[in-house]
Amino acid sequence: MPIPGFLAVRNVNPHHLQKYLLPQEMDDDTVLIRRHPAVFLQQVFETLGALILAGVLTGFVHNSTAVTVIWVGFLMVASRLVFKVFEWSDEFFAVTKVRAMLVHGIVTRRVDMMPLSKVTDLTVDRSILGRMLGYGTIVLESAGQDQALSRVEYVPEPEAIYLDISAVAFGHGDD
Template sequence: MSSPPGPPPDPDDDEWRRRERDTEPIPRDRPDDGPAFGTGPAYSDGPSYAESAGFGREEPRRPWADDPEGYRQPEFSEDELAGLRVDASGMPLGTRRVLPLEDEPTPLVARYLFPTERYRGEWKRHWIHLATPLLVGILATFVLGYLAGFLAGQNVGALTTVAVILWFAVIGWVAWRVADWYYDRFILTNKRVMVVNGIITRQVAMMPLLRVTDMKYEQSPLGRTLNYGTFVLESAGQEQALREVKHLPNPNELYLRVVEEMYEPQAVEARLGKEADEAKADDGA
């Protein structure tokens, strides 16, 4: 049986008051007591020891975790994931990052290839290569046309004829530069890179891929806007006929094409074989 409750404590009892004072909870905040130990900030200022040691610190939000405040798992489009998917042979199913391989060289280029090398493609220089001749032709047309009309009004037939002949000469030079641009080709095979140019006097410069020690391409702000660049090829620090090729179109795709041919020729052959099989299947269907 429990003992009956005793009489209530006497508030005037010194022993009771001492026990009550000793069992009072220690306050956590003491804003009115001044700084702790006389030098540091008050207890309420700054992080606690546990917080400064890293205990109880709130974990940073992870952007990939679902959160009601707007943090969601990132989403990827099908186009972004397509480049990561491969077929059974390991070939990517998505859009290629390089230009499609050419099947056959043009008659202009075929004469410079020997039978055992495989043709990969040929490219004309970007149309910016013709910017100077075209601007000269347009300017000459306006200036000489105005001059010929003015001289004709002054009844100076000889000078008018000279102005017309000069205009024909400028237009002939522009036509020559356009034809030279058309016959100027950058060529890639599985063994070398070549540049063929010239109309009457043909010039053929080449560099074996095995001798290329460094390759880069440069793009000015205008080149980035119009998508052309300059290729620079280095070969063991030696002087070579083919070092700098200006105004090549699609420089990034062309750079990937050359690098792939240099370092992953088996992948190129595998892609060519796959494309040939698909073409035969389509023809059979």
């Protein structure tokens, strides 16, 4: 059974990305991904902790107003997780033959971009947790300048994405 489209991390079809691309940018070589779902691991654990805490506190507190406040607090923590998942599902990292860009933000849309002509080096960083869960960080380095987009964290399958970006940025090597 295939996973739903909003959960896919590779070969995603962002409906709003077209407005940020030049006509010649979208082709078969374009790398288009969504960050790894591990991006909201912290919120998942905080929500589970809040659920456990709310359940334990409810057992000790017998005032109905206090119980209501406890569960409203839990709902606030849980709603933050839901917002993070919604935000993640609307965020994309794209590498075209012209530039790399990260489109993110729900309330305030932000597009971080680096021209591929400025990229001098690519690096893949993976923590132990990242190796266990299948994500890493792609570092796009440029000569002597700070760029708006230099690190993309929680990249799924970072070695494969690294090779895809290298092929787009530096050529396929078959010329």
